[in-house]
Amino acid sequence: MSADGNSNTALTDPARQGAGDNALAALLKADGITLSVAELRDMVAGVLAAPAGFDRDGWHRLVCPRPAAALSRALNALRDEMAAKSGPFAGDPATRVAALRDELAKRGLHGFVVPRADEHQGEYVPARADRLAWLTGFTGSAGTAVLLADKGALVVDGRYTLQAADQVKPELFETVPLAETTLEAWLVKNLPKGAVLGHDPWLHTQAGVARLEKACRKAGATLAATDGNPLDAVWTDQPPAPISLVVPHDLAFTGASAADKRAELARKLDDDGVDAVVITTPDSIAWLLNLRGADVEFSPLPLSFAILRRDSSVDLFIDRRKLAPELDRHLGNGVAIHAPDRMGDVLASLGAAGKRVQADPAGAAAWIFRTLKDSGADIVEAADPCALPKAIKNTVELDGARSAHRRDGAALTRFLRWLAATAADGGVSEIAAANRLDSLRREGEHFRGLSCPTSCGAGPNGGSVHDRVSEQRSRMLEPGSLYLVDSGAQ
DSSP states (O other): OOSSSSOHHHHHOGGGGEEEHHHHHHHHTTTTOOOOOOHHHHHHHHHHOOOOSTTTTTTHHOOOSSHHHHHHHHHHHHHHHHHHHOSOOOOOOOHHEEEHHHHHHHOOOOOOEEEOTTTOOOOSOGGOOOHHHHHHHHHHHHHHHEESSSOEEEEEEETHHHHHHHHTTTOOOOOETTTTTTTHHHHHHSSOOOEEEEETSSSSSSHHHHHHHHHHHHTTTTTOOOSOOHHHHHHHTTTOOOOOOOOOOOOHHHOOOOOHHHHHHHHHHHHHTOOOEEEEOOHHHHHTTTTESSSSBBBBOOOOEOOOOOOOTTEEEGGOOOOOOOOTHHOTTEEEEOOGGGGGHHHHHHTTTEEEEOOOTTTTTTTHHHHHHHHOOOOEEOOOTTTHHSSSSSHHHHHHHHHHHHHHHHHHHHHHHHHHTTTTOOOOOOHHHHHHHHHHHHSSOOOOSSSSSSEEGGGGGGGTTOOOOOOTTTOOOOTTEEEEEEOOBO
16 A cells, blocks of 8 residues: 555556655655655665565664654555566576576686575575576575586585475586585586686685685686676676665673674784784674674574774674664774775775785685785685684573573474374365464564574475475375474574
8 A cells, every 4th residue: 555545556557656756755855864766766676685574664764763654654565566576587597597608608608606605605695696596496505506508517415406306407407416426526527628617706715716726627627707797697687785674782682792892803813913804704793793684584684794903993894774773873983884895995905005814715705815815915814703702602692592492492382282283184284384383483572583494394295304395385294194394493
């Protein structure tokens, strides 16, 4: 519904688009908001590129800290109108594979590696970075594809062999079980001599690139970093970067302030003679600065990069449109906020000044190491400095973990009681059971979403250990059959 209680026709009918935008502009002006309708549409596109999350309307605060009811209704109408125009990937996998091969040929590349990864190397990626699914149709949370001029391969671990066989066309990509053949071994066997294999240096760690280079040398081929991702060049309806509300994580849950954490890590940098460290993993940045968000599924984290300096100041690279109004006060003067595309300039300035800069070769993108090296930085390869102190829980965090387990255990116990009482006659489906468990968890205090896609398999479906339950494939739970549930919550 629109703000005046009528249908969304004014927003969806091109002949009346102007009228809808004029009404929306008037509502923005009435609430004292300087954001234009065009800027708002860009923001909503980012909102739709992020998971819906547990608080579906929380993003309204990014437009106005306390929007009037009429504006909230109009924002929801705009979101729903734009969501209705989005859909599954355009074209079929064969068409997309052909388009990528054409693009690779234009760039003088004989192949390209497509990992299930984003710039942060997380398990779950935003819609914009779901390149593996776009190219192959495979939707599992781990895997890597290689596309050559005449063949392709998808390397997956044992959790996903059945799922890959079900989702991927064998004439496009051979499914390669990781237990039998590694990605590097497949490349050594299949890369033609003299071939140039491309990779996006944002999507591979420094250590990962070293493994690819070794495989290419054995095959008599060359590994080349691409300038921009060739897959992105042919993904015509690629979503934008996600926009979700980023909020402070309260001291009542963290047990330590961000300022104290920054100071602790900065003392270690000073002891080691390191001027700055690049932090790329969202969970480390969320821990260091006491932040939470919802940019990707199953992890209540904002996507960002950070550089911590030995004076304990931090450069935070994040889209400002995502920040809740209270974030500036929470972060304080010790944290400078920059647009994500500014990180290259800041890294280059550190290198130009001859600074010693630390980064994690196992977790940071190869692009970061290349940028530091090209600018003259003294690079220190070492583990993420947040990893160990983040793992050592203080009293508040320990109490919080125990409390969370009690709440989740209560929800699971209620689910098992419900299952025992209702499934015995065969009247419960996989999807109904998964939804029931989800709803019971949502009733708990501090629930922030599921922590993984629920695997909920009855009978033969229980053999696919990491497949998501769906309406299309849902089976009934039959008495006497095995039933697998793999689930969790944040």
